[in-house]
Amino acid sequence: MTLREFARKVFHGQWPILLPGVILIVAFGLVIAGYWRRGALVLAIGVAVAAVLRLTLPEDRAGLLAVRSRIVDVATTASVSATILYIAWTIDPLGTS
Incomplete structure (x- = not known):
């Protein structure tokens, strides 16, 4: 099995968990960069995407x-x-973006 075949097999079978995973990595990148409210919002979106995928996929x-x-x-x-979204919108930004 070549590397390309292996990657195709893995990504084809596990894309439902990889998509929210990529969104969560972006969210943590925003938090590390100092944009923690935006990062929390993207984190909430990533978890919501996981919920929608779990609801709709067989x-x-x-x-x-x-x-x-x-x-x-x-x-x-x-x-x-919903909890992460509530926290992101209600906590004082403390001077951050």
Whole structure:
């Protein structure tokens, strides 16, 4: 198996977890750069994307997003996303962007 075939197999099968993962990496990059409110907003969006993907994809395509039952996974990720979004919008920026 070549590296290209291996990468295609991995990315084709696990893209539902890789997409929110990339969004979370961008969010942490924003936080490290000092834009923590924007980073928290992007983090909330990444978790919401994971919730939507878990809700819409069938069990065999959800990959690593499928941990428990669909309703528990969606409820958990949606509530975490809403909590992060609330925190990002309500905490005083302390002079940051």
